[in-house]
Amino acid sequence: MAGQSGNARRPGRRTGDSGTRETILATALEMFAERGFAATSVRAIAKQAEVDPALVRHFFGTKQELFTTAVIDRSEIAGRLTEAFDGPAERIGERLVHTYFGMWENPDTGQVMRTLFRSAVSDEDLAPLFVRTMLANLQDRTSDTETSARLTRMPLIAPQILGVAVCRYVLRIPGIADAPLEDLVHRLAPQVQKELVG
């Protein structure tokens, strides 16, 4: 799925494969965000995008695969994570934690993060597929062997950063939801640094 986001985007709808793909992905992400993953069918997305459901399945496969491609291709998440790995190795933990929480705090990307999390919770197969595909996408974006090795350790930091994000932004647990963001970043950055860089 990596690389497909680089296709030239043509104006208008269904002027070619690329335009149709983009329309489907944009429609899918919007509908998943609005109605939730479980309540949104491939058929409903196809209808809204004015294409045949068979075409959606031909392009993107299962609903889980469509969701994964929509989030990775249509959001800034992969690009921003890639940027966090660039720069001095001794501050990767800090940059990554800043980037991750920045995406939750920002109104636009925060909406995608919530949609992603709620969808993954509602469907057992989605999270492992999403993690695998996102990591493959990030690997495709790097030619650096050290970054490549660090990317393989990304799932190991998931509990720490996702734990704080869920308690703060989704569950709104007192003491976490109202803590200064910088306090949480300062606690997490060294742990992430140690796990990814050593």
Place this chain on the structure above:
Amino acid sequence: MAGQSGNARRPGRRTGDSGTRETILATALEMFAERGFAATSVRAIAKQAEVDPALVRHFFGTKQELFTTAVIDRSEIAGRLTEAFDGPAERIGERLVHTYFGMWENPDTGQVMRTLFRSAVSDEDLAPLFVRTMLANLQDRTSDTETSARLTRMPLIAPQILGVAVCRYVLRIPGIADAPLEDLVHRLAPQVQKELVG
């Protein structure tokens, strides 16, 4: 809400306030677990329990309050957490982490943990209410001032232990879902110990 679970349970249904309360709570927890929090109405629970919806609201208040009381009164969670705080202070972290993950691993309590988590994710007001009520319940169960002080710091360990539980049991993230449980416990216990006992 604490203490009400200690009422004598009379045989049969609606033989008195206590029996009716128990029937409503059992029905509520079962329906929430089966259909999810959002899709289960107080009206549907009342119908299934063969009581008037007004009675359910009179006894338990909002749907969020009913859910909270049902989980706290009808599950072993509060009792087992209380036990984890008993015993030598230097091993509270280890006992608490063992107890917490033991509840996720056990088929019966694991089902309650999943229901609790999925429900809290689907409703913004539920998690803060549940945390507050559960902590008050645990406080009611202790007369020890040190345990009491430790309980107030419980929300601070939520990101760490919930982060691992969500990645392992709900999202099934590769590398966390298939890691030996003991490895995760060994990593978390010292952090929890430090946070609660210092």
